[in-house]
Amino acid sequence: MPQPTEQPTPRTQMIEFDGVSKSWGDNHVLRSLNLDVAAGEKVSIIGPSGSGKTTILRVLMTLETPDDGLVTVGGETLWDARHGKKPKETKHLRTVRGKVGMVFQSFNLFPHLTVIENIVDAPIHVLKLSKSEAYERGHDLLDMVGLASHADHKPPQLSGGQQQRVAIARAMAMRPEVLLFDEPTSALDPELIGDVLAVIRDLASDTSMTMLLVTHEMRFAEEISDRVVMFDAGTVVEQGPPDLILKNPSHDRTRSFLHAVLDH
Amino acid sequence: MRWDADYAADIFPKLLDGLWLTIQVSLLGMALALLLGLVIAVVRYAKIPLLSQVLTGYVLFVRGTPLLIQAFTIYYVLPEYGITLSLFTSGVLILGVNYSAYTAEVYRAGIEAVPRGQWEASTALNLPAWRTWTRIVLPQGIATIIPVLGNYQIQMFKDSAILYGIGMTELLGTARELGVAGRSLEPLTIAGILYLVISYPAAILTRRLERRYAPTH
Numbered sequence: 001m002p003q004p005t006e007q008p009t010p011r012t013q014m015i016e017f018d019g020v021s022k023s024w025g026d027n028h029v030l031r032s033l034n035l036d037v038a039a040g041e042k043v044s045i046i047g048p049s050g051s052g053k054t055t056i057l058r059v060l061m062t063l064e065t066p067d068d069g070l071v072t073v074g075g076e077t078l079w080d081a082r083h084g085k086k087p088k089e090t091k092h093l094r095t096v097r098g099k100v101g102m103v104f105q106s107f108n109l110f111p112h113l114t115v116i117e118n119i120v121d122a123p124i125h126v127l128k129l130s131k132s133e134a135y136e137r138g139h140d141l142l143d144m145v146g147l148a149s150h151a152d153h154k155p156p157q158l159s160g161g162q163q164q165r166v167a168i169a170r171a172m173a174m175r176p177e178v179l180l181f182d183e184p185t186s187a188l189d190p191e192l193i194g195d196v197l198a199v200i201r202d203l204a205s206d207t208s209m210t211m212l213l214v215t216h217e218m219r220f221a222e223e224i225s226d227r228v229v230m231f232d233a234g235t236v237v238e239q240g241p242p243d244l245i246l247k248n249p250s251h252d253r254t255r256s257f258l259h260a261v262l263d264h
Numbered sequence: 265m266r267w268d269a270d271y272a273a274d275i276f277p278k279l280l281d282g283l284w285l286t287i288q289v290s291l292l293g294m295a296l297a298l299l300l301g302l303v304i305a306v307v308r309y310a311k312i313p314l315l316s317q318v319l320t321g322y323v324l325f326v327r328g329t330p331l332l333i334q335a336f337t338i339y340y341v342l343p344e345y346g347i348t349l350s351l352f353t354s355g356v357l358i359l360g361v362n363y364s365a366y367t368a369e370v371y372r373a374g375i376e377a378v379p380r381g382q383w384e385a386s387t388a389l390n391l392p393a394w395r396t397w398t399r400i401v402l403p404q405g406i407a408t409i410i411p412v413l414g415n416y417q418i419q420m421f422k423d424s425a426i427l428y429g430i431g432m433t434e435l436l437g438t439a440r441e442l443g444v445a446g447r448s449l450e451p452l453t454i455a456g457i458l459y460l461v462i463s464y465p466a467a468i469l470t471r472r473l474e475r476r477y478a479p480t481h
Contacts, residue, residue: 061388094390102388108381112403121399122389174389 296360301367
């Protein structure tokens with residue numbers, strides 16, 4: 001693997017967090033966070049449980065409202081909570097949110113719909129694709145995640161790993177520019193993790209999507225990421241190329257965290 | 265007093281007519297209760313300002329006053345404001361309005377039982393609120409409460425007897441009219457049995473539904 005010796009030339013910025021804070025009572029999950037992600041960049045966020053990693057993704061997916069700061073996606077404002085402003089759900093928010101997709105730790109498939117219905121519903125009703133086009137793309141995506149023969153199954157009939165691959169296909173069907181992965185393998189039995197990681201790996205290498213991945217799979221993070229962000233107590237501890245952060249971190253907190261997760 | 269079989273056979277068709285009216289008014293009453301209750305539950309869950317508070321007051325009022333007072337209000341007070349409804353329409357409205365306050369609570373429980381992740385996935389897919397409700401949340405929320413709603417239908421079927429209080433000759437009303445005209449033993453006994461003949465199998469059916477719609481989450 002080539003060793004990057006200097007910062008890569010900056011690409012177009014896709015995501016920007018500017019002084020973003022979020023707290024629940026005394027629990028400050030984001031403390032004036034600044035984070036930029038370039039278009040097409042694959043970024044892994046690592047750090048202890050409860051450190052606020054997931055909140056970064058949830059703010060981007062508009063599942064949480066920031067208390068302060070500015071969040072932009074593709075140069076457009078997603079949240080503007082600067083100067084005590086209270087952001088609201090607006091048409092504009094919906095438009096910007098359309099650039100972002102998310103894969104959840106617990107899959108969150110719709111259990112009463114078939115696999116293919118899970119995938120085509122939003123493309124038909126949000127992207128306004130024709131039924132035939134949505135189904136054709138849906139079947140292609142199922143084929144991509146290796147589940148072409150499971151189109152008419154209901155999610156509860158599938159294993160966790162299969163459900164997560166359907167969830168990835170469902171997110172991809174919305175043609176996101178940014179895809180968020182929130183600990184996508186944490187809820188899976190060890191023998192089912194490999195297939196899910198393989199799908200994510202292919203997406204990382206074959207697409208120009210911007211990807212943000214919260215994970216405890218350190219080797220996987222090293223393999224697919226352009227950059228690793230070590231996050232703790234609401235702030236970025238350090239960040240950089242994966243082999244630097246994971247093999248030669250400069251902060252004690254990163255070292256002790258890596259020590260804990262790699263030696264368990 | 266001895267059972268008069270000839271008299272019983274004589275009045276049976278009239279009681280069947282009463283039963284048919286009871287069935288009609290309670291089916292339509294339940295349909296109204298299901299519709300109103302759903303609207304109330306969704307408005308309150310979505311916390312739509314003002315409307316939500318008004319409906320909370322409505323539920324409080326309906327649950328806190330006797331059904332018979334509500335019946336009298338709809339049938340005797342509304343005409344004083346120029347709103348005159350037929351006996352049958354009043355009956356449907358009385359039952360539907362009263363039960364909507366209860367079905368609203370059942371719907372609320374069903375909606376709250378839908379996991380947060382279902383809402384979050386809907387947001388992540390950018391589904392509009394209407395689609396999230398009709399395609400994702402309500403189908404799952406309602407599946408788990410179908411047995412409870414079935415029980416309410418049975419209860420309404422029996423509660424519809426209060427419509428005799430506004431002069432409707434449904435099953436109980438028919439039995440009472442026959443009693444006033446002559447004997448009470450046979451019409452009331454037959455009426456009681458007819459209520460049972462419908463409500464008991466319905467209860468068994470509801471119990472089957474309970475097994476079928478047990479929550480899968």
